[in-house]
Amino acid sequence: MSKRAEATICWLLLATCSAVLVQPGLAQLLPPNLGVIPNLPGLLPPGTPLEIQQCWSALTNIQGCVWEILRSVLSAQFGSIGPDCCKAITTVNENCWPKMFPLNPFFPYLLKGNCARVGAAPPAPK
Numbered sequence: 001m002s003k004r005a006e007a008t009i010c011w012l013l014l015a016t017c018s019a020v021l022v023q024p025g026l027a028q029l030l031p032p033n034l035g036v037i038p039n040l041p042g043l044l045p046p047g048t049p050l051e052i053q054q055c056w057s058a059l060t061n062i063q064g065c066v067w068e069i070l071r072s073v074l075s076a077q078f079g080s081i082g083p084d085c086c087k088a089i090t091t092v093n094e095n096c097w098p099k100m101f102p103l104n105p106f107f108p109y110l111l112k113g114n115c116a117r118v119g120a121a122p123p124a125p126k
Helices: 003-021 050-060 065-075 083-091 107-120
Strands: none
Touching (some): 065 083, 083 107
């Protein structure tokens, strides 16, 4: 048998053994109460400190606000936050921001800076 045929048989045997020996039951879905997006049921996992929940509450009370913020943070484009959400952002206590965005302390400044521009813009004509 040629070396090429031997190599092909070895690879097929390896692939077959791998497919047979892998246990399909190891992967598990996360429980529905462990989401990662605020304003969705289960954003804050059970046991989240009440203080952090209260920090998010000003933003979760405005429909779509948390989505606007997350989209802005993930896309690094902070100009898409609406006026209602900006009003909610201005009500968040300064001590809450480091708890809400612990990995990047600049997000609150970018959010508030954008909202200052939104608040300074003249209202749209009707």
